[in-house]
Amino acid sequence: MNPPPIRTLLVDDEVLARLALRQALAAHPDVEIVGECGNAAEAMQAVAALKPALLFLDIRMPGMDGFKLLHRLKPDTLPMVVFATAYGQHALRAFDANALDYVLKPIDQARFDQAIARVRQQWLGMHAHAVTMPVAAPSPPAPAHAQRISVRIGESIRVIATEDIDWISADGNYVQIHAGNASYLHRETLRRLLETLDSSRFLRIHRGTLVNVERIREIHPLFQGNAEVVLHNGTRLNLSRRFRTHARRALGMV
Structure with missing residues (x-):
């Protein structure tokens, strides 16, 4: 039995960035976009109302940033997360926050497809174990303080x-x-x-x-x-x- 579509919420304060995500997701019919939000406050309400399985989440937004949003969401409502941002220096902190992947803007389709492949693998695994594991254990909390800082040096x-x-x-x-x-x-x-x-x-x-x-x-x-x-x-x-x-x-x- 095939798993249901991956209900997805796009969270980014830039309209063009959300459009770029929509275009990149057009190649993946099993991903269903159920909503868009321009800030973290809207996203908190949308997660509660729409119950998405996946968040594409920007980091730097007016007011609450992406990391603070994740900390405020209840563990039992926390979707899978892929960060989409222009700032590469937050990569290690993103994985500390249990994100599945981290893609940089402007979006490269090949790299984006890799992120979706990782999401799809996680999604299939969740449904393969649905009978024996009806309730997923909450993810471990992110470290209280940053353990590492990632600094961009040229292309590395x-x-x-x-x-x-x-x-x-x-x-x-x-x-x-x-x-x-x-x-x-x-x-x-x-x-x-x-x-x-x-x-x-x-x-x-x-x-x-x-x-x-x-x-x-x-x-x-x-x-x-x-x-x-x-x-x-x-x-x-x-x-x-x-x-x-x-x-x-x-x-x-x-």
């Missing part, structure tokens, strides 16, 4: 374990990630990155600086409440007066 993606990062500095709408002897430009604001990192490991010492507390060797008091943070590799960073109280608590300073 470099994966950096967060524990290997020494410090991070703001650079407009980007950040510079300093790890060992290397520095990587990453398309993410410091504020957004701070939301994903473990606050017990990464300490904000300046408006534009985060530091891995495991890398701190010394702190030298300066004038007017400021201080200098010295890392094990000799890097010297400014600890501003604004963040000194929080730093003292985090580092056990009396």
